[in-house]
Amino acid sequence: NPYAGLVSHLRASWLSGKTRPMEYRVTQLEALGRFLDEKKQEILEATDLDMGKPSFEAYFSEILLCKNELNVTLNNLCHWMKDEHVDKNLVMQLDSAFIRKDPYGVVLIIAPWNYPFQLVLVPLIGAIAAGNCAIIKPSEISKNSERLLAETLSCYLDNDCFAVVTGGVEESTRLLENKFDYIFFTGSPSVGRIVMTAAAKHLTPVTLELGGKNPCYVSDTCDIANVARRVAWGRFFNAGQTCIAPDYLLCTLEMQEKLLPALREAITEFFGSNPQESPDFGRIVGDKQFQRIRALLHSGRVAIGGQTDEAERYIAPTVLADVLPTDPAMQEEIFGPVLPIVVVANMDEAIDFINARPRPLALYAFSCDSKVVNQVLERTSSGGFCGNDTLMHVTMTSLPFGGIGRSGLGKYHGKFTFDTFSHHRGCLHRNMGLETLNAPRYPPYTEQKLGLLTAAFEVKRRSTCTVL
């Protein structure tokens, strides 16, 4: 077990108690802040090398969002760490009852390649804030980002408590043989299953941030130009390599015909007439992924884009029209700059289509009619939902971010990350005196004692509320 030494070293640090005081956690978090500030250029360069990520996108998604999470955490840590006092019943009025937020111990964070800094740092911020030690396993596919993290994070964080492990499938498998106190995984559902199965051997709780095909329904009553812009932005950000990107569009034939020119216009507005020359459009991370996405182009008809350049791993912002549910683009999460449009007759058919498939991480609905947006929301299930826009719900630290069913389990961002990495321990601190109050609970059991207990413990139903 090549990682046994590392894990037990971190476990020893954990048992020493050094990560528990708030001051320690603040120091480590502030160091992460300095990492983001001082290594900003390097971060932008690494993500550019890894997937041609435009620096605007990289700054926004990899640095700004992380700094926000950091600041929300630092601003509120004291409050989050406090014991949460709870309402007491009659019998416990003189006792102290509270929920203590305990760290778990040594946690493992496994990150993917598409937002290689954000998807390491945002979980890590919560893990540190909650008082844990952590092993970080960045993705080997985004190798420049992996190298930067492996080489520099150790200059900022306490090496006795935080470590970066590099490597591929083999190394991850060996790492997962160890016992961790929590595992936070972002990646595909199939690997998610492997991680949870490994976690089960040690009864390790997990958060799995997975993926799927995020549907985007566009109703007939909508501001077409705005819809086109918001959808195009969400789809083509990071060249489509975003777990919450709108994966496919559902709309009527009529709307498809109206959307196509609007999408064309939005794409030109964003990336110019030749997106390959735009500094604001990314590339596919690797050859394997490039080939996979290119094969999906044989779906429906290419209405916009479709050009590819293997040497650059460039795939043009592409819209496929008249796509059938049986086409290749509808069989897997696209994770690329390709937007299939599947024609449906009406909203009901769109909802049935969505509900016949695994529950997605995100779900989008566009309409000027708020009733339509609410209908789609109420009649479907998904990790999160955004009406009349894409991606934006995850930029709010007050909203929990996570999936359901095949798109994941657990949630994080903001306080939810802190809660994810804390064990919520129910504590009751009783009075040693007043023993007579306990008398009804002791044997020998009598009906009279039972009467007293019932009076003390029962919750009487107030008059029924008819307004539901």
Next chain:
Amino acid sequence: MERMQQVVSRARAAFNSGRSRSLEFRIQQLKALERMVQEKEKDILAALHADLHKGGPNAYSHEILGVLAELAQTMEKLPSWAAPQPVKKNLMTMRDEAYIAYEPLGVVLVIGAWNYPFVLVMQPLIGAIAAGNAVVVKPSEVSENTAQLVADLLPQYLDRELYPVVTGGVPETTELLTQRFDHILYTGNSAVGKIVMAAAAKHLTPVTLELGGKSPCYIDKDCDLAVACRRITWGKYMNCGQTCIAPDYILCEPSIQGKVVENIKATLQEFYGEDVKSSPDYERIVNKRHFQRVLGLLEGQKIAHGGEADEASCFIAPTILTDVSPESKVMEEEIFGPVLPIVTVKSVEEAIEFINRREKPLALYVFSNNKQLIKRVISETSSGGVTGNDVIMHFFLSTLPFGGVGHSGMGAYHGRHSFETFSHRRSCLIKDLKMESTNKIRYPPVSQKKV
């Protein structure tokens, strides 16, 4: 075995019909459950007596009172729990609607345990129904009378397709676990907990595992020993020690060991009289297998009190062991029986170290007049839950999440925590389709000033 697939498919179809979602429906089902508990009280108590030799007032207070309280509280609070929660917005979302919606997960599986066979099926069921799910209930076959009763009663009061009861043993449960559920709540031991989680992993199903372990009980020199020992005796020997949060073993300094034994003996006398076996308030071990197991733990131990056993009735007397070695068998596994080992330690530091060297327990107990000492023990250890200066009681406060950590489990429930466990918290952001100008700053092409 097709039966399992049919039962679960029917439950899923029933869930997909949408009828379990309205608050009216959920409260109506909970009301029906309440009627069931009230109308069938005698039958429930009879089943508990048949399974565990549990007497009337005892069974009522442990298994029925809590269920009725949970039902009443849930029905009252459900509208507020289920209401969408608006959240704090940022500058870019100022004009939007942002909230967390509570939605049902789908089809939930509740696997009960045999030691409190009624409440450990009912409490999760209440939370799962309240959250709008369909629920497949699998009571423990070991407490067979209660299992049969639950299988008979639920269909008489509840929607039969949404809330089926499945009975059977290991083969049936294994088959059941191959089906896809949207959440599984399992109460039982760690070994089976691992099996449940591994099966859940195949479908990426979230789990709540209420497991067990050895819950330590530290008695400080500075405390009212008479009171402490009375409380400990109550918690240890209730249900013949077959309680997941029973104080499993005692840690104390050698100087008070003798007094601890004396006090417990005196309390036992007070509770059960001279002849424990004839007390209607003292239960039995659930079956021969566990009887043998618990009896086996006494081998080679110094028995300060008790030790008597009668296989025919699965009776084991309340037993205290002194000067127990940390390496002995009785200190290896969760006892789950009326045997209380005392392990001596030199100080609270040693006690804390002792506790931390072992798997994280479901409950932790510490008795002391010194508030600071209690706070210290809590802060320097980890456990599912804690009661200071008493035992068991944190279980009865539904505002506290009840669950384990590490080997003692994951997730929690009771009260609102049940509702949240069985719900999906869906983030919702509803924007205006107009107001596009505010979005322009995020679109390419980029100039420095946008950032």
